[in-house]
Amino acid sequence: MDIKQILDYQKQDFEIIKLERKLEESEDKKIYQEMRTVVKDAQNKSNNLEKEAGELIKQYTEMKKAYDAEVKACGEIVNKDPKSLKVEDLDKTVSKTNQMIESISLLEKKLMAFAEHVNSVLADFDSTRKRYNEARKKYSAHKQAYEAMSAKILPEIEKLKHEIKKIEDKMDPAFLQKYKQRRQDKVFPIFVPVVDKTCGGCRMELPSASLDKLKQKGFLECEHCRRIIYNA
Numbered sequence: 001m002d003i004k005q006i007l008d009y010q011k012q013d014f015e016i017i018k019l020e021r022k023l024e025e026s027e028d029k030k031i032y033q034e035m036r037t038v039v040k041d042a043q044n045k046s047n048n049l050e051k052e053a054g055e056l057i058k059q060y061t062e063m064k065k066a067y068d069a070e071v072k073a074c075g076e077i078v079n080k081d082p083k084s085l086k087v088e089d090l091d092k093t094v095s096k097t098n099q100m101i102e103s104i105s106l107l108e109k110k111l112m113a114f115a116e117h118v119n120s121v122l123a124d125f126d127s128t129r130k131r132y133n134e135a136r137k138k139y140s141a142h143k144q145a146y147e148a149m150s151a152k153i154l155p156e157i158e159k160l161k162h163e164i165k166k167i168e169d170k171m172d173p174a175f176l177q178k179y180k181q182r183r184q185d186k187v188f189p190i191f192v193p194v195v196d197k198t199c200g201g202c203r204m205e206l207p208s209a210s211l212d213k214l215k216q217k218g219f220l221e222c223e224h225c226r227r228i229i230y231n232a
């Protein structure tokens with residue numbers, strides 16, 4: 001195993017990892033992804049509220065129509081010339097009028113409560129639309145910023161990858177595979193020296209049998225952190 005070559009490879013790869021992390025951990029990316037969820041939720045809510053408001057307005061219009069009809073009917077009775085009524089009908093008319101007035105006042109209360117409900121739904125709809133628009137604006141701005149950063153960083157990564165490929169081609173494929181597997185699992189650095197009989201990565205003490213094996217083979221896989229330990 002050519003340690004110098006491997007460490008050189010790891011050093012160059014670290015430059016790539018740093019750039020990749022910059023993209024992964026980008027605040028703009030985090031924000032635009034969050035905003036995507038906010039936009040979606042607000043959109044769903046505003047669609048539902050729009051439907052609900054439409055339904056409520058329809059119901060309100062029907063209630064109002066019933067109310068107006070009742071008021072009109074009551075007015076017709078009240079405005080009738082009492083002289084044209086027979087005495088026995090007069091009592092009936094008075095009682096009917098009282099009933100109608102009661103029913104009208106009840107309808108009026110219902111209508112008012114209903115109108116309040118309609119207004120609160122409409123206000124909720126307005127604030128949701130506002131939230132939606134703000135989130136959309138924020139989403140676009142941060143996505144654009146992230147894309148601008150990617151456009152700068154991605155070619156840099158490609159360039160570095162092209163350079164380390166030259167070392168990769170000379171490396172032991174088995175080691176390279178181990179390296180790439182651990183890299184994917186976000187283990188870094190991957191090749192570490194033995195430090196005072198411990199793993200140079202996780203500082204786990206190595207049993208003497210393992211140290212013997214390390215001396216023999218020149219490398220050892222840490223059982224704890226899976227890094228590859230080399231004899232420094």
Ligand SMILES: [Zn+2]
Pocket residue numbers: 199200201202203204222223224225226227
């Ligand atoms: Zn370890």
